[in-house]
Amino acid sequence: MSSPPHIVLPWVVRRTRLPLLSLRCVDCPSESATTGRGRFRVNANGKLLDVWLLIxxxxxxxxxxxxxxxRTPVSSFDPDDLEGYRVNDADLVASRLLDPLLARRCHFTLDWxxxxxLDVPSERHDEVWPLRVEVTFTDPVPVRPERLIAHGLGLSRNDVRRRVKCDVPLRRTTSSGFTFTVLAAD
Known part of the structure; x- marks a missing residue:
C-alpha cells in the first residue's frame, strides 16, 4: 500500500499566442490562416448587426x-461586447476564436x-515520492497527457506509462485540467 503524496505541484498550460486556423484559402493552396491584428468588422442594417472576425x-x-x-438585433448584445467589437478588444477576439461553436459553424480547426x-515550478522534488501534480489550463489547449507529462518531467513516454498514475487516459487528447501521481523509479 503506497502512502499519500507529500507534495502537490501546480502545473499550468498557458497560451502564448492565438493558434493558427486550419482553413483553406480561396486564392492559394495554403491551409493556414491567422487573426493578424485581431480585428472585427461590424455592419449595421437598421436595428440589426452583422459581426465578422477578420482573418x-x-x-x-x-x-x-x-x-x-x-442579422442580430442590437438590443440582444451585451453592451461590453458591443464596445469590444468596436475597439477590437484582444480578449474578445481570443474568446470568439476559441469558441467551439464558431469553429464548427465556420468549418475551421485550431492549430496549437x-x-x-507549460509552466512548471522551478524547485525540484526528486527525493519525495510519490509526487502529485495538478495540471490546469488557462485556455482549451488540446494536448495528450502522456506527452505533456514526459515534457514536464523530462522522462521518456515509456517511463511515463510505467511510473505515472493519471485520472484521465494518458493517450487521449484533453483540454481540461487533470491530476496525476508520479511513482518512484524502480
Missing amino acids: NCVSCDRTTKLTVHE TDAWR
Whole structure:
C-alpha cells in the first residue's frame, strides 16, 4: 500500500499566442490562416448587426471574414461586447476564436503548434515520492497527457506509462485540467 503524496505541484498550460486556423484559402493552396491584428468588422442594417472576425491567409495575406453574429438585433448584445467589437478588444477576439461553436459553424480547426507553454515550478522534488501534480489550463489547449507529462518531467513516454498514475487516459487528447501521481523509479 503506497502512502499519500507529500507534495502537490501546480502545473499550468498557458497560451502564448492565438493558434493558427486550419482553413483553406480561396486564392492559394495554403491551409493556414491567422487573426493578424485581431480585428472585427461590424455592419449595421437598421436595428440589426452583422459581426465578422477578420482573418488573414498566412501565405498570401488575403483577408477573409468569419461570421460571429448575423442579422442580430442590437438590443440582444451585451453592451461590453458591443464596445469590444468596436475597439477590437484582444480578449474578445481570443474568446470568439476559441469558441467551439464558431469553429464548427465556420468549418475551421485550431492549430496549437507552438502556441502554448507549460509552466512548471522551478524547485525540484526528486527525493519525495510519490509526487502529485495538478495540471490546469488557462485556455482549451488540446494536448495528450502522456506527452505533456514526459515534457514536464523530462522522462521518456515509456517511463511515463510505467511510473505515472493519471485520472484521465494518458493517450487521449484533453483540454481540461487533470491530476496525476508520479511513482518512484524502480
